[in-house]
Structure formats: structure tokens, C-alpha cells
Amino acid sequence: MKHRLMAALVGLAAALIVMSPALAQGEPRTGGATVSLAGQWLRQGQAGFVSVRGEGIADVRALFQGRLYYFYPDGSRYVTLLSAAVDTEVKDQPLQVIVRYTDGRTEQIETMIPINWGNYARGAVMLPAALYSLLDPEVNRAEDAKMANIISRFTPERYWAGGFVQPNPGEIVGYFGATRLYNESYWYTHTGLDTSMPEGTPVTAAANGRVILAGALPIRGGYVLIDHGWGVYSGYAHLSQWLVVPGQWVRQGDVIGLSGNTGRSTGPHLHWEMAVGGVWVDPQAFLELGLTLEPTT
Numbered sequence: 600m601k602h603r604l605m606a607a608l609v610g611l612a613a614a615l616i617v618m619s620p621a622l623a624q625g626e627p628r629t630g631g632a633t634v635s636l637a638g639q640w641l642r643q644g645q646a647g648f649v650s651v652r653g654e655g656i657a658d659v660r661a662l663f664q665g666r667l668y669y670f671y672p673d674g675s676r677y678v679t680l681l682s683a684a685v686d687t688e689v690k691d692q693p694l695q696v697i698v699r700y701t702d703g704r705t706e707q708i709e710t711m712i713p714i715n716w717g718n719y720a721r722g723a724v725m726l727p728a729a730l731y732s733l734l735d736p737e738v739n740r741a742e743d744a745k746m747a748n749i750i751s752r753f754t755p756e757r758y759w760a761g762g763f764v765q766p767n768p769g770e771i772v773g774y775f776g777a778t779r780l781y782n783e784s785y786w787y788t789h790t791g792l793d794t795s796m797p798e799g800t801p802v803t804a805a806a807n808g809r810v811i812l813a814g815a816l817p818i819r820g821g822y823v824l825i826d827h828g829w830g831v832y833s834g835y836a837h838l839s840q841w842l843v844v845p846g847q848w849v850r851q852g853d854v855i856g857l858s859g860n861t862g863r864s865t866g867p868h869l870h871w872e873m874a875v876g877g878v879w880v881d882p883q884a885f886l887e888l889g890l891t892l893e894p895t896t
């Protein structure tokens with residue numbers, strides 16, 4: 600009995616040693632790469648910046664929450680934008696980093712990412728009868744699936760430079776992450792940031808990128824989605840007009856459409872949404888990341 604208890608304790612101790620400490624400390628690892636997260640934690644529905652440093656690195660990938668992330672060379676380090684879905688469980692979540700070296704060796708580093716509470720609001724929305732069809736779960740499921748499929752793709756090039764700019768300054772009428780009860784029957788978590796603006800206001804690209812979608816969707820209405828590379832996308836919804844076509848290159852500040860009140864919308868406003876690594880993230884928090892990256896060559 601004593602032996603078994605001792606064996607269990609030794610096993611537990613070994614397991615604790617194998618599990619790395621929270622990577623916020625960014626402790627160097629002897630003979631290997633160092634992984635560090637900018638900041639102390641990831642909040643639910645937020646993106647974070649992860650760096651890997653080491654000698655002779657050829658390639659870095661990581662698994663987090665069942666999603667694969669590619670790292671990109673940036674000066675002397677490899678970087679990626681990691682993201683936590685808005686419904687990620689609040690606890691330390693494992694990040695498995697796989698480093699491949701130029702001499703053919705590979706190293707797997709497992710570290711824990713603390714997930715912090717998003718503290719998003721709850722609210723209620725009443726839709727007029729004309730929009731009841733947009734509460735159909737199948738309509739929502741189809742649009743969610745279409746969007747999830749697109750935003751989970753990684754473009755290896757980074758198209759943006761010098762950060763992102765909020766395309767919809769003005770009075771905020773809806774925050775990211777808010778769980779809304781529609782017509783006392785249907786719950787939906789808000790994927791973007793809403794600001795009110797008169798119909799027909801020019802809507803500008805948050806950063807350089809390539810247009811992936813431009814057209815009408817049931818829920819989002821008139822919609823433009825821009826791929827910024829590295830798994831980062833920005834979307835602009837409820838447009839009265841879209842002025843770009845898929846495949847078109849846009850620069851930060853270019854007018855891509857005119858605001859409106861189309862789709863599941865109860866008044867003229869722009870819904871701006873940002874996706875990173877296949878999940879929607881808080882656009883305001885994304886702006887605050889302050890991405891300082893070397894220019895792409």
C-alpha cells in the first residue's frame with residue numbers, strides 16, 4: 600500500500616516536471632527553443648502573440664485547442680497569433696509547439712496558456728416579423744459553417760503592415776462576445792463590434808489584404824471579408840453596397856463598401872468582425888495587441 604502511494608506520488612511529481620510552467624515567464628530551456636506569450640494570459644475571444652526563439656530553427660508549428668498554427672519568421676524569432684474562442688474553458692490550456700531544426704531534429708515543447716474570463720455581456724434583441732426567417736437555426740448553422748470554413752485557412756504571407764485601424768469609429772451599439780437572446784427564443788453570441796452610422800457611409804479596409812468574399816449573406820447581409828494573411832481576417836457586415844470583388848487587393852483605408860441595414864439588422868450600423876486562427880476575436884482587443892513586426896521581405 601505504501602509502495603503504491605509512493606509510486607503514485609513519484610508519477611505525479613514526474614508529470615508535473617514534464618509539464619512546463621506557464622509560458623508567461625518565458626524561461627529559457629537548455630539546448631532548446633524558448634516559447635513566450637506576450638502578456639500574462641489569453642482572454643476568451645482574444646488573440647495573443649506567441650514568439651519562439653532558438654538556434655537553427657527551420658520551422659515551427661503548434662497545436663492549441665485542436666487547431667494547427669503555423670509560425671512565421673520575424674527577424675530572429677518565429678511568431679504566430681494564437682487565439683482562444685469565446686467559449687474556451689477558463690483554465691490553463693495546453694499549447695504543443697513543434698520545432699523542426701535545420702539539422703533535422705525536432706523538439707516538442709508543451710506549455711500551458713492561462714485562459715482568462717471574457718466577461719462579456721448578455722442582452723436581448725427583438726426582431727421585426729419581416730426578419731423572423733433569420734432566426735431559423737438552419738440558416739444560422741449554414742452561414743456559421745461557411746464562415747468557419749473560410750476563416751480557418753492560413754495564408755502564409757502577411758499582407759498587413761503597421762497594424763490595423765478600426766473601420767467604424769463612432770457610437771458603439773453592440774460589443775463583441777455579447778450573448779443575445781433574439782425574440783425571447785434564440786441565443787447567439789455576437790462575433791463583432793457594432794457602431795451606428797448613417798446608411799451609405801463609406802466603409803474602409805482595416806488593413807492591407809485580399810478580398811475573399813463580397814456579396815450578400817442571410818445574416819450578415821451585404822458583406823466583405825478580407826484575408827490579411829497569417830490566419831487573420833476582417834469582415835464588414837450589413838452593407839448596402841459592396842464595391843470590391845473577390846480576389847481584389849485592397850490597402851488600409853480603401854473604401855470597400857457602403858454601410859447599410861441589410862441582413863439581421865434592426866438599424867443602420869456597421870458590424871466589424873475579426874478572425875484569427877479560425878475563431879472570431881474581440882476587434883477592440885485585437886487593435887490593442889500593437890503588432891510590431893519586421894517588414895516582410
Ligand SMILES: [Zn+2]
Pocket residue numbers: 773789790791792793869870871
Ligand atoms: Zn454586429
